[in-house]
Amino acid sequence: MDNFGEFLTKNPIVIDNGSGTMRAGLAGNDKPKLQFDNYVGRPKYKMVIPTKSQPDQYLGNITDEQRGMLKLQYPINHGCIQNWDDMDLIWKYCYCELQVSQKEHNYFFENYNTPALFIAVQGVLSLFASGKTTGIIIEIGDGVTQIVPVFEGYSLQYAQQRIDLGGRNITEYFNYLLRRSGYYFHTSAEFEIIKKIKEKKCFVSLVNQGDDKNYDTRGIVDTVTLPDGNTMTLTFEKQKAAEILFNPSLIGLEYTSISDLLIRSVQKVDIDLRNTLYQEIIISGGCTKLKDFPNRFLNEVKKIVPKQQKVKAYSPENREDLCWIGGSILSNLASFKNMWITKKDYEEQGERVLLKNSF
Incomplete structure (x- = not known):
C-alpha cells in the first residue's frame, strides 16, 4: 500500500484483542474467521528423541495433547498488554491465517507502521452491533468488566466504569x-x-x-x-x-458488585437520560454466556433502583462476538472512511490524534 487511497480499496481487518480470547476477521463478515485462546504456548520439556522439528512457539487452536506439553502464557492481563513480544507473535499469526499478502504483513509489523488505524471501546462496538444508538453496555470479558453509557451515538465517557474482574x-x-x-x-x-x-x-x-x-x-x-x-x-x-x-470480596477484592457498578454509571449521567438508559441495558462479552447470568444481573439491578423505575436488559445470543461484529459493521461502512487515523495524521499530530479520533 503506497497511500491511504489504496488502503481504502482493501478490506479492513477487525481485531477484538481480548484478555482471554482473540477474534479476528475481515470487515463485512458476520462473524470472525479466527477465534482462539489469546496465549502463546512454549515447550516445557527438552526433546530427547529428535523425531521431528519442534516449534519454539505454539499459537492458535492448540490441541489438548499439545497443551499438556506446553507452558501457556497470556500476553494480556486485565486488558493491558504485559508482553509485547508475544502479542506481536499473535498478531502476525492472525495476519498469516487471514492470508494477508506478505507486503502488507511486513508493512504492518515493521515498527507498527500501519497505513490507517481506528481504536474503539468494546462497549460502543457492542451497542453498534445491537442496532442501537442509545444504551448502557455491560461488557464482561476475561480480564475486565466495563460499563459504557452511550446516548444518541455520543459516548458519555465521564460516566464509564471499569474494574479488573472477569x-x-x-x-x-x-x-x-x-x-x-x-x-x-x-x-x-x-x-x-x-x-x-x-x-x-x-x-x-x-x-x-x-x-x-x-x-x-x-x-x-x-x-x-x-x-x-x-x-x-x-x-x-x-x-x-x-x-x-x-x-x-469472596476473592479479597474491594470492588463493588457489577450491578452496583452499572448503577454508579447511570447516576453519573444527566438525570433526564437515566430512565432511557435503564431501559436499554445491553449485556455483552463471553463471560455473560454463563447460564442464568442475564436474569440474575437484571434481578440485582432491580433490587437497587426505585420500584417505579422500569429496567430492561437485552442479551443477544451471539454476545460473545458482539464487539467484533460491531467493528466489522462499522469499518465496512462507506461513511467510516473519514474516521480512520492515517499514518500521516499520526506523524503530524502525534499521540493526541489517537485520543481525538477514537472512541
Whole structure:
C-alpha cells in the first residue's frame, strides 16, 4: 500500500484483542474467521528423541495433547498488554491465517507502521452491533468488566466504569473451590482444562446463596471425565464460582458488585437520560454466556433502583462476538472512511490524534 487511497480499496481487518480470547476477521463478515485462546504456548520439556522439528512457539487452536506439553502464557492481563513480544507473535499469526499478502504483513509489523488505524471501546462496538444508538453496555470479558453509557451515538465517557474482574477470576476461584473439594490442578495447561469445564458446567445462581452450606445441590450434581480418564464430581462449585461478579470480596477484592457498578454509571449521567438508559441495558462479552447470568444481573439491578423505575436488559445470543461484529459493521461502512487515523495524521499530530479520533 503506497497511500491511504489504496488502503481504502482493501478490506479492513477487525481485531477484538481480548484478555482471554482473540477474534479476528475481515470487515463485512458476520462473524470472525479466527477465534482462539489469546496465549502463546512454549515447550516445557527438552526433546530427547529428535523425531521431528519442534516449534519454539505454539499459537492458535492448540490441541489438548499439545497443551499438556506446553507452558501457556497470556500476553494480556486485565486488558493491558504485559508482553509485547508475544502479542506481536499473535498478531502476525492472525495476519498469516487471514492470508494477508506478505507486503502488507511486513508493512504492518515493521515498527507498527500501519497505513490507517481506528481504536474503539468494546462497549460502543457492542451497542453498534445491537442496532442501537442509545444504551448502557455491560461488557464482561476475561480480564475486565466495563460499563459504557452511550446516548444518541455520543459516548458519555465521564460516566464509564471499569474494574479488573472477569472470566479469568472466575476460573481461578473455580479452581480454588475444586481444591477445597480435593481436586488439584497446578500447571497452565491444567488451568485451561478448568476453564473449559467452567464454560460448560458453571452457571449463575438466581439468588445469593451465602455460605457453602446454603447451596441447594439437589439436581445439580455433575460428573466430569478428565483427559486422563479420571472423573470429578461437581456440586456447589458450579454455582458459587461466578458469584464473585456480585460479591468480589469472596476473592479479597474491594470492588463493588457489577450491578452496583452499572448503577454508579447511570447516576453519573444527566438525570433526564437515566430512565432511557435503564431501559436499554445491553449485556455483552463471553463471560455473560454463563447460564442464568442475564436474569440474575437484571434481578440485582432491580433490587437497587426505585420500584417505579422500569429496567430492561437485552442479551443477544451471539454476545460473545458482539464487539467484533460491531467493528466489522462499522469499518465496512462507506461513511467510516473519514474516521480512520492515517499514518500521516499520526506523524503530524502525534499521540493526541489517537485520543481525538477514537472512541
